[in-house]
Amino acid sequence: MKKAMINSPLGDDVMGEDPTVLKLESMLAEQFGMEAGLFFPTGTQSNLCGVMAHCHGRGSEVLLGANAHLCLYEHGNLSTLGGIHSRQIQERPDATLDPSTVEKMIRADDPHFPRTDVVCIENTHNVLGGVPLPKSYVDELSKVCVENELKLHIDGARIMNACVAMNVSAEDLCENVNSVSICLSKGLGSPVGSVLVGSSEVIYLARRQRKACGGGMRQAGVIAGAGIFAIENNVNRLADDHARAKVLAGVMKSAGFVIDKEPQTNLLFFGVPEGSRLTQDDVIEKASEVTPAAPAAA
Template identity: 45%
Template structure:
């Protein structure tokens, strides 16, 4: 991201850490998009879409895959395809993306009832709680039809869900006779952090949603992977919710490029994030804190003392630069971050953030934190 100019005399460095969805296609990605062979994907004739679907299916160790416009649609299509019986119920974490940030689409559009279990700080949930909420065969109750899990877990701070827990969850779902869907929007960050093939992380899952526009740098698109017969039914669901695209290879090509060239570099984002985490922790502040060890991937949650500064106020301050600050730092730095809860703000690294911008953001964080500490 190039510095922007606020005046002829002062260059402003803008570091946008609100989300990893803010990336711009690189010149080489755009070239791949322009040169992609195309066809009508609703007829199943777009060769670039077919190549992307085969690539993701192989990457995740599943039989087939389906390209859709967004991660929200991918999760929606998955749930509606799993839960075709009226009165179905899906069990999922109370802090999951599907439950909090997808407008209740499974209920709004599919009539599927959500039943939540409490997410633990590491993004998991108690498997005893899972067993407890599965419905018995009683005409008064919805029918338990699906379990959903998220990896990495956004609200938990991009944490990688423990692999042994995933294996145990899979075994539990098999015992209960329930399919398991993973919202794997940032699954490849988890695979990178564990240094394992993505297929190993989803071995226990029936279906997986993989997002191409979070961290991977593609402008749009997600892929739903699973058994061949499931994907065949999911194509019908995709059409019903308006996800059928025509010459979609022009955007599928960006996904292929992202998997080939951006995915291998995700570890860089994780390492750079630790520089920000260490900058916050190194201040020893009681007002703004974080846990570098809990920042497994490209997301950092900073905990605010709301009696001193709310997350919204911190975000506002990070988006400003006082004359004294500019003099002290030797540069005018704007860092955009996002309030997440009543006490936490979120910073997210991605492929468009440079090491130099991370250093500028770290200096800004240290300055602002010391400023807030001095006001206590």
């Protein structure tokens, strides 16, 4: 990956002239069946600009999960920077939003209310245990959005993990989605960066928002090169991460830790029983027992 970064041809990305960035953007747009892509320094900014591109302006509203990363861990940027109201819906145990509840939460056209423009989901869902959301659910929610003239955005920080876990292509999974933010620095192992994919119009609008948010970079190919390497070499390694998470869950459970939810992808959430003397050193010791060869045994 470092060699790829060093050897990446460079240009001015703000002017749309960095060949490595352009290659990364087109590569992911094609994989997701979208018209265009846009490189961002962070997933937080990619989500923000993607959602803003779908909204009609200040006073718009987004429907999203109460435990979504967009809701909890992005500094409330939709409201502080975008003037967009976030209306939270409690997720079901499987990390999905009930489509019928989503439909009920859509505002009537009334000057007393913000205008509902976008529905956002997270795939995989971080806080609720790395749960992958299946295509059947995404399509069902998309149908609600289409019928009510809303856009559907996916925070896909770990969407490649979802694709691998469910053995579905990114294009099929996101067939009926308007935009996706893909993080390169989570399971894929790139040091930095995210890519927003969507229609040419969405990417045009998001590019303007990116500049306003300070996300335009000059010779960004040096980091985009790492992203290309990650896409070409690390996606097929994600299944090993998922297997290791399952092995680690079993090892920690046998040691007395409480496993919140059996891992389906690369996230493992655990707790310490009340009164237990288990320490962080015990966690490290058990984690060290899960070697690169462990997934094969699983």
